[in-house]
Amino acid sequence: MNNVVKLTRIELYDKVWTTPLTTLSKEFNLSDNGLRKICIKFDIPLPPMGYWQKLQYGKKVVKASLPQQENEQEIEIYVDQNKNDPNPINLLKQIVTEKIKNNSALILKVSERLSKPDEIVSKVQDNLSKKKVNDYANIKGTIHTDGGLPNIVVSPKNISRSLRILDNLIKNFKILGYRVSVDSEGLRFAAYEDKITLYIKEKSNIKDTTNERGWKSRDLIANGKLAVKIIQYGTTEFADTDKFLVEDQIEKILIKVETEFQRMAENRRKWQIESEKREELRKIEEAKQKTKDEERAKFISFYNDAHRWKKFMILKEYFEYMKSNNTTDKKWIDWAEKKLDWYNPAKNAHDNLMEDVDKNTLENKEKKGWNW
Known part of the structure; x- marks a missing residue:
């Protein structure tokens, strides 16, 4: 199956002067020689030998200008999808091979005698x-x-x-x-x-x-x-x-x-990339669990308040009864009224003497030990 990639001369010129042919040719599933022939056909200059190495080491390079043509033709490149190499290591080796071959700084011949050894x-x-x-x-x-x-x-x-x-x-x-x-x-x-x-x-x-x-x-x-x-x-x-x-x-x-x-x-x-994805998923799951835990805690609080409210109503009814009794001590009434305000889930008034008591169980709260 072939796909057609359409480019202007200027677009292809920009590509071949920003990406080595060995790499760029893979974009079109062509050999570097095949892409080179297309550039020659349409009068598109190519980087000279050693151009990419000079660029890599920050040396001065000269970029050839694109010759003008009276009638600019659109370039059609047929990409053969069936030429994809299923083994990515082979493609990597091709790219590396071109890199090594074009690196003029490398010493590919072993000296016949040891000179200025490392x-x-x-x-x-x-x-x-x-x-x-x-x-x-x-x-x-x-x-x-x-x-x-x-x-x-x-x-x-x-x-x-x-x-x-x-x-x-x-x-x-x-x-x-x-x-x-x-x-x-x-x-x-x-x-x-x-x-x-x-x-x-x-x-x-x-x-x-x-x-x-x-x-x-x-x-x-x-x-x-x-x-x-x-x-x-x-x-x-x-x-x-x-x-x-x-x-x-x-x-x-x-x-x-x-x-x-x-x-x-x-x-x-x-x-x-996979690690970042896993971390992102972990954070998402952690946030979901936190929302669930908060929702559960909120409902438990609602549940406890409802049950405490029902007990509060019993206490309040008893308080009203005792208050109506002329024999009840006024000091006790004042005390009981404050305790009702403390126990009432709608008020939750503070009481210094009861601050260590759990209102739901009426047991003493567990105290956390010191962190040494």
Whole structure:
């Protein structure tokens, strides 16, 4: 099913200069190349390579003017509703991929030698330079960093590669605006409250061995292939293959980490919205319950007053009888008249000596203890 979106040249021009093509194209369910062709057809200039990165970092940019045409045509874009990707993570990855590819500040090629290493890398280099191969290590033929440093387990011949890869990733993640730190878990990249752990490990092969006493064992032997592991609710590995080294996969690593951070941010935003909705519903229910409680308390008061009024009428009748009796003491009459005013639900006169008495039960009110 297709929907037609109609735009003027100026409207489409404004859109492509305020939103990257990779994002804007999703609005029309087109590829960015498809939208690019439409802009070229109608002579609408597009932002040059690196435009959005310069804008992001507050650098000066130049916006090309829209060429005038004698006969302005209305642009019709047919939106194919059937092209919607049911998996939002795929759309997110597409957006992140374009962001990484167009970020000219990123260093997508690992240097052949370590140059001006990050402070964390310098500490790792110093630590590994003092290490010797440990025959009792989990992976034989390897050395590993001490606690409080990025987690690296490699053979001596891969130390240089590991340091250069680590340095490249740290510098790139700082360019992307992440906070880089080391804790008990190893190297961490953080964005807001979200964190991702990264470590470098040499892969291994299993080898069956038999010692001089005839005891058989299975050992892990370092095989020279490096792997970068990303840990966040699971592990993603980028390892040396027959075609590509880890150094050739820097872009993929950055896309993976950025996608994960964006996914976590989106989940946090959704959670915040749901939390606000729940809080709003809680307040509504709380207000409803408060109204019900107030209504109940109001009726109980009405009920008690009615029953007290009936008892008051009995007391008043008795009072009138006693008052008409010439033998009744005037002092008692004055006293009883005040007590009637106190008990009368229509008057509720104050009485110092009766202020601790519940008028409905005539029992002493419960006194609240002191709050220390």
